[in-house]
Amino acid sequence: MSSGRSLTFLQSSDWHLGSALTGGGLSLTPEARAARRDEVDAAAERAVAAATSCGAEALLVPGDLWDAENVPAATIHRLLEAFASFAPRPVYVAPGNHDFAGPGGYYDPALLAALGMRPWPKNVVVFRSPEWTAVPFAERDDITVVGRAFLSPAMVVERPLAPAPPRPSTPHALLLLHGSLESYTGPDSPRGPKRTAPFSAREIADAGFSWAALGHHHHVHVVSDEPGHPLGAYAGCPTGRGLDEAGPRVFLKVTLPAEGPARVETIPADTRAVRDVVVDVSELEAGPLVERVEAALAEAGVEAPDLVRVTLTGTQAFGARPADVVRPLAARVKHLAVRDQTEPPAPEPGPRSAEGRFASDLLAYRAAAPDDVRRRVADVALRLGRDALAGRPVRPPEAEDR
Numbered sequence: 001m002s003s004g005r006s007l008t009f010l011q012s013s014d015w016h017l018g019s020a021l022t023g024g025g026l027s028l029t030p031e032a033r034a035a036r037r038d039e040v041d042a043a044a045e046r047a048v049a050a051a052t053s054c055g056a057e058a059l060l061v062p063g064d065l066w067d068a069e070n071v072p073a074a075t076i077h078r079l080l081e082a083f084a085s086f087a088p089r090p091v092y093v094a095p096g097n098h099d100f101a102g103p104g105g106y107y108d109p110a111l112l113a114a115l116g117m118r119p120w121p122k123n124v125v126v127f128r129s130p131e132w133t134a135v136p137f138a139e140r141d142d143i144t145v146v147g148r149a150f151l152s153p154a155m156v157v158e159r160p161l162a163p164a165p166p167r168p169s170t171p172h173a174l175l176l177l178h179g180s181l182e183s184y185t186g187p188d189s190p191r192g193p194k195r196t197a198p199f200s201a202r203e204i205a206d207a208g209f210s211w212a213a214l215g216h217h218h219h220v221h222v223v224s225d226e227p228g229h230p231l232g233a234y235a236g237c238p239t240g241r242g243l244d245e246a247g248p249r250v251f252l253k254v255t256l257p258a259e260g261p262a263r264v265e266t267i268p269a270d271t272r273a274v275r276d277v278v279v280d281v282s283e284l285e286a287g288p289l290v291e292r293v294e295a296a297l298a299e300a301g302v303e304a305p306d307l308v309r310v311t312l313t314g315t316q317a318f319g320a321r322p323a324d325v326v327r328p329l330a331a332r333v334k335h336l337a338v339r340d341q342t343e344p345p346a347p348e349p350g351p352r353s354a355e356g357r358f359a360s361d362l363l364a365y366r367a368a369a370p371d372d373v374r375r376r377v378a379d380v381a382l383r384l385g386r387d388a389l390a391g392r393p394v395r396p397p398e399a400e401d402r
Ligand SMILES: [Mn+2]
Pocket: 014, 064, 098, 216, 217
């Protein structure tokens, strides 16, 4: 066996090609939705272009390449053409729970033939078995790639790294794994039983691979060992489809030197970002209100190509239409949705009314409260109680962590 040489590859996953983009909270018009779908469907082309221009020797794609079994054949054709354009360099694909490798799916050569489509390109290695499978890296005998496939969209409760696949004896060993890192804390992190194919950072470290290319979660997240050396990562999805995929999107350029720990760099994956901006516009009249929203957009890093939702909160006079005042800012960005959650200020209750006596009792309770938790309870009770007594809708707040 030859000794290891440096290896550079690009990692990206969770493209969700063919997504309908009907949810997402951005209130896209049909035209805006169609334009964004085209950008979602271009993820493979952008990944291949980034891999080529950064000098990557391979492309690693740990799952969720497309969104569902029934995405259009033209979307898959575009993907296959992009992969073929990366030849002779290899692409490694580990199907996830959305693009699962069941019979009769797009990973099945018989289906592509039956539809009259081009076959999977020869430079693409798809791990089609649910069992861990090791393959040699094209043209290099110092690297082994290990992966597995989901065969259905069903939740997998088994732990894929208990036991972990044997670590190949080549100097570099790459693992492709689609599933839920238990310590992942991104906005799309699942709660308990929603985890699929769960694993821990400890299990990644103990498996001993040079790199674990992770797919399933949609925000970039690096797994490191105790001294802080990166062991693997989620690249996240490269095209924001909604408010839960807000912020900059990246590809990961990973370099495994002949000796020593991996180096990870991020490469911009999209010219647009989804941005979710909440602005308190209490009591502001038109001019200052627009200035306040402009300042909030600048503070959030919003740029002209972005897809933005602005939520207006706080108090506004009864009958005010603050969303109408803000809407002309749509000309500054690709797309702007404005949500008005302002409320009219509650009138001050008289001291002899039930509401007034309730309020003064609770304010006294609050002033005597011994800690922040009880002060917070008093604040919430005051608001809910006044709403109830005044006949306004009573809306309990979200549960708060202490
Ligand atoms: Mn995904």
